[in-house]
Amino acid sequence: MKINISKAIKQFFPNPSLDLVYFEAIANSLDANATEISLKVNIQSFENSKSLEIEITDNGEGFTNRGFDRFCALLETDSPDNKGLGRLVFLNYFNKVNYDSLSNDSKRTFILDNNFEREFEAKTSLKENGTKLSLNNYKLEGIKTYDYIRAETLAKSIELHFLPRLFLINKSGKEVTITILVNTEIPNTDKNFYSDKRIVSSKKLPKLKSKLFKIEQADLYANFELLYKVEKDYENSNLTIALNADNRTIPISDIISKDNIPQGHNCIFLIQSEYFKGKVGNSRQKLELEKNQFNALKYSIIKEIKTILEVEIPSIIERNKNKKDFLDKKYPHLEGYFNENVAGLVDKNKLLEKAQESFFKDQKETLEATHLTEALYKKSLEVSSRVLTEYILYRNLIIQKLKSTNHNNSESEIHEMIVPMRETLKVKTYFTDLYRNNAWLLDDKFMSYNTILSDQELSKLIDELAIEEEIKQDSSTRPDISIIFNGNPENQKVDLVIVELKKRKAGLHENEKVIGQIQRRARRLLEYYPNKIQRMWFYGIVDIDDDFELYLDSNEYTEIFSVDKAFYKTQKIVYKVSEEKIECPIGITILSFDAFLNDAEKRNETFLNILKESIKTTNKKV
Known part of the structure; x- marks a missing residue:
């Protein structure tokens, strides 16, 4: 040999x-x-x-x-x-x-x-x-x-x-x-x-009970027998799942996690059938089946085991329901894709992967359809709701991450979470930048932008407005975030948003600087391009303590509706054009970090609840 x-x-x-x-x-x-x-x-x-x-x-x-x-x-x-x-x-x-x-x-x-x-x-x-x-x-x-x-x-x-x-x-x-x-x-x-x-x-031998079942997706005519034992045993708490194939026992215990069986139970599940004959690999360590056949086999076995466990260990019913509810709550965009027959028994990551795979399949079907039937049209609406829900969930993560910041986080760290520093985001790359641009934290209308300049010199903004004059570039002319939206500067007037940030607990002196920076930004823009700007919004995001709140009250800022502290004032800006002094009112909003984040969270929560209810209603109809 x-x-x-x-x-x-x-x-x-x-x-x-x-x-x-x-x-x-x-x-x-x-x-x-x-x-x-x-x-x-x-x-x-x-x-x-x-x-x-x-x-x-x-x-x-x-x-x-x-x-x-x-x-x-x-x-x-x-x-x-x-x-x-x-x-x-x-x-x-x-x-x-x-x-x-x-x-x-x-x-x-x-x-x-x-x-x-x-x-x-x-x-x-x-x-x-x-x-x-x-x-x-x-x-x-x-x-x-x-x-x-x-x-x-x-x-x-x-x-x-x-x-x-x-x-x-x-x-x-x-x-x-x-x-x-x-x-x-x-x-x-x-x-x-x-x-x-x-x-x-x-x-x-241990006394085993027997249950016969069929798996039509695998073989329409083959019978499958499940031999099992479920008993309380605190000393030998274990889970064994195996197939009897070609006179060999092949473990398949990875399809159900041992951690998903209540402690103190010894469970044995053995499946045998003529269907397995000749389907064992050369090493006799695994079955050789096509993926769809193995998946049909696997999920049918899990379904049968779940039925047995619910009889033998009744407490597992509530336990599995809680796990399913957790998944629906944690991943609402996938509700209805989690296999109820296996939820609570299969490893969470595997269940999530399977649900995501089914979701992508539906997305592909609707996006690639050349003709939308009534059923496919309804599915496309449902898929759209789920995609939007997934995006809203991402927003929540950004809000929670920003909420976890404190005075030890630098201004640049906070800035990076809102919009990446030193970058320019263009409308033509909108979908590429969707998960990098978080200007929606201020207001959802700012998601429809022409250009976002993050931490760029004011000259860059003026370049975007197509001004030919050169201005000196220095750090004092650098707004934290600049947004051009609601218009194309090449052929029409535009709306501008300028955002200034200060790190948490920066103190009264640093917070007061925000007001001065905003006024200088407005004056400079109006001087260089008075005929291209129709409206401007200025935002200052700071920690508002008692001292700074008194400062705002003294300068005639009005408190506005918000979850936390927010103030607004129409500020008169005087600027020169050809030696002529011109007055222009601009709106300045000063937000506390809590107002900035909590207001965004409330808006997000409203969207999410509407979408969740829509998905639940669709699932009930199905």
């Missing part, structure tokens, strides 16, 4: 573990109709892994001539239940595997190693039909866990792995006994590791 063992192992057994050695040897014994199987593990100590030796003896049919021919030809089998690869896993851990076999038509001993070429001796030490495997010369530098060589844990994992098969053997009236014997010279009581003996018997 000339093969590259290391390459074959990587290809056929990508995730091997030492327990696969036990499982493969015992499975071969059961395939040979053995009724008594003995597993012996000999090791000097856990630390001395090189001393590990394993011996498996059975009273099966032994190697017949035909069986030996198949053994010598990789991948050659007489049954879809067998893959003809299992022996490779032995050579992943041991340099040598000694075989001693007696059957009705032959007796033979041989050594399986990397150089095996079907040589054997026609002799045996056995008195009755059967096979004995002796695995020695352990290859690896260590053993991953004591569980692989502890009799108690080996018995549990072997029983669990072969539970469906032993269940069927027991059902047929036969009996199989598997004896596990561990011998060690140097025990470790702290790790519960010592010489020990355990027995697994098909007559002493």
Whole structure:
């Protein structure tokens, strides 16, 4: 059998573990109709892994001539239940595997190693039909866990792995006994590791209930049987979900998170069906199904398990409902996309991913439609509501992030959260910049802009207004945020918004500077482009303490409606055009940070509630 063992192992057994050695040897014994199987593990100590030796003896049919021919030809089998690869896993851990076999038509001993070429001796030490495997010369530098060589844990994992098969053997009236014997010279009581003996018997299996069901999306005619046990067990709280396929047990426990089962319960769910026959991968570690088939299988199994759990553990009903309500509240734009049959059991991230995938599918369907039917038109309205809801949720995140700022945050940090500094946002890149421009915090009307200049010199703004004169560029002429909206400066008058920020708790002196900065900005703009500006709004965003509030009252600012403190004043600005002095009134609004954020939050909350109700109403109709 000339093969590259290391390459074959990587290809056929990508995730091997030492327990696969036990499982493969015992499975071969059961395939040979053995009724008594003995597993012996000999090791000097856990630390001395090189001393590990394993011996498996059975009273099966032994190697017949035909069986030996198949053994010598990789991948050659007489049954879809067998893959003809299992022996490779032995050579992943041991340099040598000694075989001693007696059957009705032959007796033979041989050594399986990397150089095996079907040589054997026609002799045996056995008195009755059967096979004995002796695995020695352990290859690896260590053993991953004591569980692989502890009799108690080996018995549990072997029983669990072969539970469906032993269940069927027991059902047929036969009996199989598997004896596990561990011998060690140097025990470790702290790790519960010592010489020990355990027995697994098909007559002493856990009592399993049975439930039949169908999965029409997978196979219209195949029957599926779910064998299960749900019991209170605070010492062995566990969850096991597996398939019985090709006489092998394939764990699929990742489809339901163990954390989603109430503590103090030991749950076993085993699914078997003729549908699985021949669908196991070469390593016998997973099913080989198309994605849509596997998803149909997975969600049907979860649905059946959920039904069982709700009967066996009634408290899980309220628990799962709370989790579903949490998802709907946290992600309202996806309400109706969360699979109610699996919510609360499946990992939250996986459930969210599936819901998002379904949402994107609906978006794609409506956007790519060449003709909108009545049904597709209604769906497009619903999808639009969900997209807008998702955007409003993003807004909430920005508000909460800004609310978490304090006096330790610099002015530039706060500025970056509103509009990225030193950047120019243009209407032609509106959708690209949608999640970077948060001018809506001031007023939603400012989302319809022509240009936003963030922390740019006033000369840049004048350039945007197409003024040819040059002005000196210095930091004192730099507004924090400048917005040109409601018009195109190339052919019509425009509205301007100028925003000044001060860091939190900046103090009276710094806050007073905002008023002066606003007045200078207005004068400069009016002087350079009096005929291009039809209206201007000036905003100052500061922390308004008692001292600054008195300052605003003294300068005839009027308090206006807001969740927190907000003041407004029409300020007369005098500027020169060709030596002529001209008076122009401008509006100045001074907002506290709390007013700035809380007012935006209230508007956001109103939009979100309207959208949520719309989505809920649509879901009820569906």
